[in-house]
Amino acid sequence: MTSTEFERARRPEQKEQRRNSILTAAREMLATAPLREISLRELSRRIGLSKSNVTRYFPTREAIFFEVLNTEFDLWIDDLAKELPARNATPEEVIDGWASSLSRRPLLCELVAALGDQLERNIPTPDVREFKLANGAAQERLATLLTPRLGLKLSATKELVSSAIIVVAGLWPFSIPSNAVLKALEDERLQHSKVDFERRTSRILKLIYNGMVQESMRARRAE
Numbered sequence: 001m002t003s004t005e006f007e008r009a010r011r012p013e014q015k016e017q018r019r020n021s022i023l024t025a026a027r028e029m030l031a032t033a034p035l036r037e038i039s040l041r042e043l044s045r046r047i048g049l050s051k052s053n054v055t056r057y058f059p060t061r062e063a064i065f066f067e068v069l070n071t072e073f074d075l076w077i078d079d080l081a082k083e084l085p086a087r088n089a090t091p092e093e094v095i096d097g098w099a100s101s102l103s104r105r106p107l108l109c110e111l112v113a114a115l116g117d118q119l120e121r122n123i124p125t126p127d128v129r130e131f132k133l134a135n136g137a138a139q140e141r142l143a144t145l146l147t148p149r150l151g152l153k154l155s156a157t158k159e160l161v162s163s164a165i166i167v168v169a170g171l172w173p174f175s176i177p178s179n180a181v182l183k184a185l186e187d188e189r190l191q192h193s194k195v196d197f198e199r200r201t202s203r204i205l206k207l208i209y210n211g212m213v214q215e216s217m218r219a220r221r222a223e
Contacts, residue, residue, distance in 0.1 A: 019057050021047050023071070026064050030107055035065060035114050062123045066131040069111040069119070073138045076101070076108055081145055092206060094149045099202035102168060106176075109197075112165055113172040139165075156212050160205065167204050171197055 025047045029038050040061040044051045058064045084097045102109060111119070120128060143157040150157055175197035177185065185194055 015057075018049075022049075022054060022057060022064060023068055026068050027107065030065075030068075030110065035110060035118060040064075059124050059127060060122050062119045062121065063127050063131070065111060065114070066119050066123065066128070069108070069115075070131060070134045070138060072105070072108040072111065073135065074141075076105055077138060077142050077145065080142070084145075084149065087149065089149065091150045091209060094146065095205045095209060096202050098146070098164075099198050099205065102201060103198035109168055109172040112168045113170075115165075115169060150209065152209075152212060152216075156216070160208060160212065163208050164201075164205055167201055171195060171200055171204075175200075 022043070025043055026038070029043060029046065038061070040054065041051055043061065043064070044054045047054075054064075058067065080098070080101050083101050085093045089097075123131075139161050140158060143154060143161045146161070147154050147157040150160070152160070174195040184190060
């Protein structure tokens with residue numbers, strides 16, 4: 001289909017095809033360039049559409065990548081259900097599996113890391129509300145998957161999942177340093193500055209988890 005034919009699409013299935021083409025292009029561009037370098041103009045050019053045509057489906061560049069984030073989050077949960085250790089695994093082993101699974105999904109981690117300073121900065125209120133509600137539903141699905149494996153109440157696991165997103169957002173950029181930083185880190189005096197994303201994520205989540213367990217025990221004793 002030529003770009004002209006594509007622009008004339010009017011049927012629902014053609015419009016859905018257009019949305020999917022935009023999202024696919026966004027994913028492909030993220031594989032070769034950081035999010036901050038991808039403009040709406042460049043994305044539009046990649047799929048042979050005008051910028052105004054793209055904004056009929058997504059009001060801003062950020063809205064496109066918010067949609068990609070939610071899709072990637074859902075796909076990750078589908079895979080995580082198969083990747084986690086057996087049900088008789090310890091909570092620590094479950095958290096190790098959780099962190100390991102995240103480390104193998106750089107696209108998801110990059111988008112999570114961009115939430116606060118990029119994706120939520122240029123998006124209309126109705127759209128951000130819709131995307132946040134969808135993301136919240138995905139977080140609850142993840143918490144429901146993890147709760148029986150961690151031995152927490154669902155409300156506590158939801159808090160842990162929410163904390164994990166903040167952990168990923170903070171750690172991921174430091175785990176993929178620029179070439180200049182990589183060169184500087186060759187200095188043995190700076191070895192402690194290197195960030196092993198999987199190991200550090202797992203350690204922080206275990207600390208949060210253990211704190212929640214201790215808090216729960218104190219609350220039961222106080223009853």
